[in-house]
Amino acid sequence: DIQMTQSPSSLSASAGDRVTITCRASQSISTYLNWYQQKPGKAPKVLIYAASTLQSGVPSRFTGSGSGTDFTLTISSLQPEDSATYSCQQSYASPFTFGQGTKLEIK
Amino acid sequence: QLQLQESGPGLVRPSETLSLTCTVSGGSISSSSYYWGWIRQPPGKGLEWIGSVYYSGSTYYNPSLKSRVTISVDTSKNQFSLKLTSVTAADTAVYYCARRVQPGAPNWFDPWGQGTLVTVSS
Numbered sequence: 001d002i003q004m005t006q007s008p009s010s011l012s013a014s015a016g017d018r019v020t021i022t023c024r025a026s027q028s029i030s031t032y033l034n035w036y037q038q039k040p041g042k043a044p045k046v047l048i049y050a051a052s053t054l055q056s057g058v059p060s061r062f063t064g065s066g067s068g069t070d071f072t073l074t075i076s077s078l079q080p081e082d083s084a085t086y087s088c089q090q091s092y093a094s095p096f097t098f099g100q101g102t103k104l105e106i107k
Numbered sequence: 108q109l110q111l112q113e114s115g116p117g118l119v120r121p122s123e124t125l126s127l128t129c130t131v132s133g134g135s136i137s138s139s140s141y142y143w144g145w146i147r148q149p150p151g152k153g154l155e156w157i158g159s160v161y162y163s164g165s166t167y168y169n170p171s172l173k174s175r176v177t178i179s180v181d182t183s184k185n186q187f188s189l190k191l192t193s194v195t196a197a198d199t200a201v202y203y204c205a206r207r208v209q210p211g212a213p214n215w216f217d218p219w220g221q222g223t224l225v226t227v228s229s
Contacts, residue, residue, distance in 0.1 A: 001170075034215040036154075043203055043219035044154065050213035087154060091214045095169040098154040 002026050002090050006099035014107045017078045021102045023071045023088035032092035035064055035073045038101075039084045047086075048073065080106050109134040111204050111220035119198075119227050125191040129204030129220060136185045137162040142207040144216065145178060145189045147200040155200075159207055160187050194227045201225075 003026035013019050023033065031051035036044035046055050048064035051071060061076040075082055083106045088099040115127035129143070136143060144159035158168035160178045168176050172191070180187040191198060201224050205216040 032213060036216075043205075043222050044216070045219070046215050046217040049208075049215040049217075053213075055217070089154070089216070094167055095171070096156040098156070100153040 001095055002029060002093060002097055004088055004090055004097050004099040006086075006088060006102050008102060009100065010103040010105070012105040012107055013078055015078050015080055019075050019078060019104065021073045021086055021104075023066075023073070023099050025069045025071075025090055025092075028068045029090045029092035031067045032090055033064070033066065033071045034089045034091060035062075036087045036089065037082075037084045038087065044087065075104075078106060082106065109206065109218055111206065111218060113202060113204050113220045113223040115223060115225070117224060117226060119194050119225060120229050121195055121227055122193055125189070125194050125198060125202075125225055125227075127189045127202055127204075127223065127225070129187050129189075131185045131187075131206075136180065136187065137182050140209065142209060142214075143180065143187045144205050144207050146203045146205055146216065146219075147198075148203070148222075149197075149200040157189065157191075157202075196227050199225065199227045 005024045007022050033051045035048040038044040047058050052064045063074045085101045085103045087101045110132045112130045119125045142159040145157040148154050158178045160166045160180045175192045177190040201222040203219050203222045205219040
């Protein structure tokens with residue numbers, strides 16, 4: 001199985017800050033990497049697919065980059081509603097695997 | 108828009124079989140561009156893909172659960188189902204159904220159902 005490792009596990013930032021979350025795959029997955037946002041008690045929602053393609057309706061302050069084994073999700077100007085857990089997921093090979101999640105708190 | 112809704116018992120006894128159904132509305136489960144899958148999340152933990160089914164009935168499963176999982180599809184009812192046998196407390200989780208979008212090589216899960224908590228306990 002391809003292991004997905006995210007860092008940090010949690011972070012706290014202020015509204016207006018720029019934050020970056022990192023996801024590393026245990027082997028190359030090209031750009032088969034998706035990012036999800038999950039708010040407490042809610043289902044995950046896809047933000048970015050294929051490493052850098054913004055899902056329709058997702059604010060442009062979210063950007064994804066990377067290829068191979070190293071990927072990043074950047075939120076350019078944090079908004080209060082961005083408080084959530086963010087998870088990466090590889091879609092390169094079955095079994096599809098997720099990172100452990102990064103919990104983002106807005107101060 | 109497309110919506111998915113999980114249904115099934117919220118409590119299952121150890122060693123018994125967990126059975127859930129996902130009802131798809133606002134679109135057809137028989138579309139050739141999509142797979143349909145189950146994903147679970149134990150309390151306070153990360154997401155785990157369980158398996159997926161195509162409208163034709165072809166399936167593939169996470170090897171870690173393969174011996175206990177069956178996913179099936181009923182196109183006449185626009186539903187797909189999950190059965191997980193011989194459950195233990197480790198199977199306690201929120202279970203989500205989701206559509207896997209695969210227009211080409213990239214693929215992703217969207218949308219998701221709201222999720223249903225299944226607790227394994229006597």
